[in-house]
Amino acid sequence: xxxxxxxxxxxxxxxxxxxxxxxxxxxxxxxxxxxxxxxxxxxxxxxxxxxxxxxxxxxxxxxxxxxxxxxxxxxxxxxxxxxxxxxxxxxxxxxxxxxxxxxxxxxxxxxxxxxxxxxxxxxxxxxxxxxxxxxxxxxxxxxxxxxxxxxxxxxxxxxxxxxxxxxxxxxxxxxxxxxxxxxxxxxxxxxxxxxxxxxxxxxxxxxxxxxxxxxxxxxxxxxxxxxxxxxxxxxxxxxxxxxxxxxxxxxxxxxxxxxxxxxxxxxxxxxxxxxxxxxxxxxxxxxxxxxxxxxxxxxxxxxxxxxxxxxxxxxxxxxxxxxxxxxxxxxxxxxxxxxxxxxxxxxxxxxxxxxxxxxxxxxxxxxxxxxxxxxxxxxxxxxxxxxxxxxxxxxxxxxxxxxxxxxxxxxxxxxxxxxxxxxxxxxxxxxxxxxxxxxxxxxxxxxxxxxxxxxxxxxxxxxxxxxxxxxxxxxxxxxxxxxxxxxxxxxxxxxxxxxxxxxxxxxxxxxxxxxxxxxxxxxxxxxxxxxxxxxxxxxxxxxxxxxxxxxxxxxxxxxxxxxxxxxxxxxxxxxxxxxxxxxxxxxxxxxxxxxxxxxxxxxxxxxxxxxxxxxxxxxxxxxxxxxxxxxxxxxxxxxxxxxxxxxxxxxxxxxxxxxxxxxxxxxxxxxxxxxxxxxxxxxxxxxxxxxxxxxxxxxxxxxxxxxxxxxxxxxxxxxxx
Amino acid sequence: xxxxxxxxxxxxxxxxxxxxxxxxxxxxxxxxxxxxxxxxxxxxxxxxxxxxxxxxxxxxxxxxxxxxxxxxxxxxxxxxxxxxxxxxxxxxxxxxxxxx
Amino acid sequence: xxxxxxxxxxxxxxxxxxxxxxxxxxxxxxxxxxxxxxxxxxxxxxxxxxxxxxxxxxxxxxxxxxxxxxxxxxxxxxxxxxxxxxxxxxxxxxxxxxxxxxxxxxxxxxxxxxxxxxxxxxxxxxxxxxxxxxxxxxxxxxxxxxxxxxxxxxxxxxxxxxxxxxxxxxx
Numbered sequence: 001x002x003x004x005x006x007x008x009x010x011x012x013x014x015x016x017x018x019x020x021x022x023x024x025x026x027x028x029x030x031x032x033x034x035x036x037x038x039x040x041x042x043x044x045x046x047x048x049x050x051x052x053x054x055x056x057x058x059x060x061x062x063x064x065x066x067x068x069x070x071x072x073x074x075x076x077x078x079x080x081x082x083x084x085x086x087x088x089x090x091x092x093x094x095x096x097x098x099x100x101x102x103x104x105x106x107x108x109x110x111x112x113x114x115x116x117x118x119x120x121x122x123x124x125x126x127x128x129x130x131x132x133x134x135x136x137x138x139x140x141x142x143x144x145x146x147x148x149x150x151x152x153x154x155x156x157x158x159x160x161x162x163x164x165x166x167x168x169x170x171x172x173x174x175x176x177x178x179x180x181x182x183x184x185x186x187x188x189x190x191x192x193x194x195x196x197x198x199x200x201x202x203x204x205x206x207x208x209x210x211x212x213x214x215x216x217x218x219x220x221x222x223x224x225x226x227x228x229x230x231x232x233x234x235x236x237x238x239x240x241x242x243x244x245x246x247x248x249x250x251x252x253x254x255x256x257x258x259x260x261x262x263x264x265x266x267x268x269x270x271x272x273x274x275x276x277x278x279x280x281x282x283x284x285x286x287x288x289x290x291x292x293x294x295x296x297x298x299x300x301x302x303x304x305x306x307x308x309x310x311x312x313x314x315x316x317x318x319x320x321x322x323x324x325x326x327x328x329x330x331x332x333x334x335x336x337x338x339x340x341x342x343x344x345x346x347x348x349x350x351x352x353x354x355x356x357x358x359x360x361x362x363x364x365x366x367x368x369x370x371x372x373x374x375x376x377x378x379x380x381x382x383x384x385x386x387x388x389x390x391x392x393x394x395x396x397x398x399x400x401x402x403x404x405x406x407x408x409x410x411x412x413x414x415x416x417x418x419x420x421x422x423x424x425x426x427x428x429x430x431x432x433x434x435x436x437x438x439x440x441x442x443x444x445x446x447x448x449x450x451x452x453x454x455x456x457x458x459x460x461x462x463x464x465x466x467x468x469x470x471x472x473x474x475x476x477x478x479x480x481x482x483x484x485x486x487x488x489x490x491x492x493x494x495x496x497x498x499x500x501x502x503x504x505x506x507x508x509x510x511x512x513x514x515x516x517x518x519x520x521x522x523x524x525x526x527x528x529x530x531x532x533x534x535x536x537x538x539x540x541x542x543x544x545x546x547x548x549x550x551x552x553x554x555x556x557x558x559x560x561x562x563x564x565x566x567x568x569x570x571x572x573x574x575x576x577x578x579x580x581x582x583x584x585x586x587x588x589x590x591x592x593x594x595x596x597x598x599x600x601x602x603x604x605x606x607x608x609x610x611x612x613x614x615x616x617x618x619x620x621x622x623x624x625x626x627x628x629x630x631x632x633x634x635x636x637x638x639x640x641x642x643x644x645x646x647x648x649x650x651x652x653x654x655x656x657x658x659x660x661x662x663x664x665x666x667x668x669x670x671x672x673x674x675x676x677x678x679x680x681x682x683x684x685x686x687x688x689x690x691x692x693x694x695x696x697x698x699x700x701x702x703x704x705x706x707x708x709x710x711x712x713x714x715x716x717x718x719x720x721x
Numbered sequence: 722x723x724x725x726x727x728x729x730x731x732x733x734x735x736x737x738x739x740x741x742x743x744x745x746x747x748x749x750x751x752x753x754x755x756x757x758x759x760x761x762x763x764x765x766x767x768x769x770x771x772x773x774x775x776x777x778x779x780x781x782x783x784x785x786x787x788x789x790x791x792x793x794x795x796x797x798x799x800x801x802x803x804x805x806x807x808x809x810x811x812x813x814x815x816x817x818x819x820x821x
Numbered sequence: 822x823x824x825x826x827x828x829x830x831x832x833x834x835x836x837x838x839x840x841x842x843x844x845x846x847x848x849x850x851x852x853x854x855x856x857x858x859x860x861x862x863x864x865x866x867x868x869x870x871x872x873x874x875x876x877x878x879x880x881x882x883x884x885x886x887x888x889x890x891x892x893x894x895x896x897x898x899x900x901x902x903x904x905x906x907x908x909x910x911x912x913x914x915x916x917x918x919x920x921x922x923x924x925x926x927x928x929x930x931x932x933x934x935x936x937x938x939x940x941x942x943x944x945x946x947x948x949x950x951x952x953x954x955x956x957x958x959x960x961x962x963x964x965x966x967x968x969x970x971x972x973x974x975x976x977x978x979x980x981x982x983x984x985x986x987x988x989x990x991x992x
Contacts, residue, residue, distance in 0.1 A: 792976030
């Protein structure tokens with residue numbers, strides 16, 4: 001293990017337990033889970049994740065005790081071939097410990113939530129045995145994410161990168177044989193496949209960057225690359241640009257930016273804890289982490305930085321417009337996530353790494369809160385639906401008659417559709433307040449966490465790239481608008497479906513983790529308050545921020561230690577305005593059952609575009625996927641099957657072979673020749689033995705005669721030879 | 722002054738007659754008697770050679786042969802009596818149970 | 822033509838004739854009696870060959886004991902009368918043929934193919950007398966002698982065991 005020169009005290013030796021604790025948890029559940037109750041399975045998994053959190057906390061403390069010094073803890077040798085030397089080394093510095101804390105902290109809360117959520121979910125879908133599998137996969141995800149954030153080289157990071165991609169696939173397709181409404185379908189497994197394949201495109205970009213890196217730097221290890229980068233940037237600037245832009249492709253895949261964001265809305269097919277953990281708080285932030293970690297590379301190439309920032313900004317606005325037209329509660333949050341990721345990517349692209357990580361942390365808090373609360377809403381509607389169906393059933397058949405569970409649900413009911421909701425503020429008050437907190441944080445209202453982080457990004461954008469600033473500001477406006485729309489549609493007004501009317505509040509195991517997250521969403525801003533800059537100082541140990549020379553507009557010059565009053569005022573005003581407009585449209589005259597969206601008529605085709613995600617998926621299908629599928633069919637059916645298999649193999653090869661074996665060999669050689677010979681031998685032997693058998697006639701005298709015959713013959717031979 | 726060959730020839734002829742008796746007769750007692758005849762012819766040959774070589778070994782051997790032949794006859798006849806008790810017939814040809 | 826030779830030929834003829842008689846008699850008793858005569862003839866041969874002890878043993882053991890035993894059994898079992906020939910019709914001619922061939926071969930071998938062995942020498946009187954035989958028997962051949970006595974014992978035991986009555990069986 002490597003230690004830096006100064007005296008190191010602390011808990012660095014615990015680093016491998018970041019990974020091993022979740023792995024131990026998942027192995028325990030695989031081996032013993034079959035005999036345990038659901039509570040125990042969930043507890044073991046949560047404890048495993050909690051252990052990772054405790055270890056992260058101890059590691060963070062150790063880093064702090066060592067004044068932010070980097071410690072690299074080598075666990076094992078991995079690949080040593082030629083000039084390639086890769087080890088499994090844990091990198092413990094301020095940036096990685098921050099990520100570890102977020103992942104394991106939010107992850108543990110979501111584990112606890114999932115105990116309650118999955119308990120009801122597996123019962124709604126009639127497969128109680130699948131409960132264990134969920135927690136095994138969740139622990140696997142935590143382990144993989146830990147490998148990602150603690151890796152000391154790009155390859156270790158990639159191992160974790162791939163691992164979380166796999167877990168994403170496994171968990172999106174958790175109910176692989178159904179669709180979200182529990183009907184038998186390919187829908188969920190298709191969503192999982194889509195996530196995996198689109199991520200693969202991103203991984204391709206990552207790998208290209210990796211290959212370029214190894215070819216030119218000779219190593220994947222962070223410090224080695226960063227040390228050698230400036231020299232190579234002088235000699236061959238295009239190289240660093242290429243590396244960073246390829247990495248951007250990877251980031252676009254994992255963190256759902258244009259053009260590879262299309263998997264994330266479909267990923268809502270997975271259970272809600274999955275959406276919260278993987279597709280809001282942790283996995284999708286891996287791209288942001290990657291850019292932050294590669295800061296030394298990006299600061300060398302401002303051109304690439306601009307591309308990254310613009311990608312993030314455009315994505316932020318684009319996704320926000322789509323979110324306005326969505327009816328599914330989770331889809332709105334999904335596009336919101338894409339949009340907020342755009343904020344983060346724009347931030348780190350601009351070089352505002354602290355702002356980006358800050359927003360990553362606060363976003364993890366309130367987005368997880370929102371998703372989990374949405375899960376609580378969905379479960380509440382499911383409970384209400386069952387309650388209502390039972391009430392109907394009792395009306396129709398009387399209380400004593402029992403019929404099968406499936407008979408109750410004659411109509412297909414989508415518990416996630418906001419058009420079926422309404423008035424839930426009265427039936428699910430706890431969930432309502434939690435959701436409010438999350439919304440306010442996301443919209444960036446003072447003093448919730450989102451305000452501080454988003455404003456820091458906006459300020460940096462305003463200073464460095466004005467176009468990015470405007471794009472992000474408009475996106476922030478839309479953010480507040482669609483969240484307001486969501487609040488009015490879901491919690492206010494009258495229930496538009498009897499399921500909403502009968503909705504019940506969720507149990508404590510679900511609401512308590514949410515309360516913790518709500519508290520964090522309220523207080524999270526304290527992580528990096530202006531002037532105090534706790535997070536900034538912490539991260540500066542790892543990230544060297546190079547200030548670009550920019551021309552700063554006078555009205556931006558007044559910043560109170562990282563907060564400019566104008567920027568703050570503009571963003572807050574915009575958010576409040578958006579909320580008021582949303583109330584005017586959706587809140588004042590609440591929607592009735594079956595009424596179309598009030599924005600449809602005024603915006604016309606624009607709203608249709610928003611509703612249909614600007615037909616991006618359809619575009620992909622038309623341009624890329626359908627031709628690909630057609631070519632595949634052609635290759636498979638015509639070339640492979642009909643030509644190779646049917647004609648060549650079956651007729652030519654197999655036919656010839658069969659002819660040889662059947663006609664020539666079987667009939668002539670085998671049957672007439674060898675069989676005849678063998679049978680002939682047999683029958684000859686039989687005949688001989690039948691004849692010879694007669695010698696044994698049982699008469700002693702004939703035996704004696706044979707003896708005499710023998711004597712005579714032998715004597716004769718001896719005499720006359 | 723009888724040549725030795727004559728004695729041996731006689732022995733051979735007696736032997737052949739004995740062998741013929743074994744083969745032809747169906748009465749086991751007669752077969753047995755033929756066997757005794759064959760043994761006797763061997764005895765004759767032994768004594769002849771003993772005389773020829775002026776050695777008593779041949780005669781001693783004849784003595785032993787006689788003793789053993791007597792024992793054999795005793796046992797054999799006992800057997801035949803037993804068989805007759807069970808089968809009530811001593812025709813050798815009827816006893817072909819070991820037919821193959 | 823010395824006396825020996827004539828005597829030999831006559832006795833030889835007698836031996837062969839009695840043997841044939843034994844062979845061809847229908848009646849088993851006649852066969853046994855013919856055989857007794859044959860044994861007697863052979864005993865005379867032994868005397869001619871200077872084996873007096875053996876000759877007497879022949880008479881007393883073979884002709885006197887063994888054949889008597891045979892006669893007892895023959896008469897006990899009532900085997901004088903025999904049924905006519907059945908089964909294995911080819912046995913007879915073939916056996917005759919083979920026996921004839923054997924005789925021809927032996928005669929050929931012994932008369933024409935062998936070296937003349939010479940005459941039987943005129944022996945001394947003490948050759949073959951009981952004293953000499955006894956001496957040899959009890960010195961050089963003591964072990965076979967003792968074993969022979971055991972063989973006889975075993976034969977006695979066997980004969981008794983074999984003719985024991987089974988339980989419930991009638992004699």
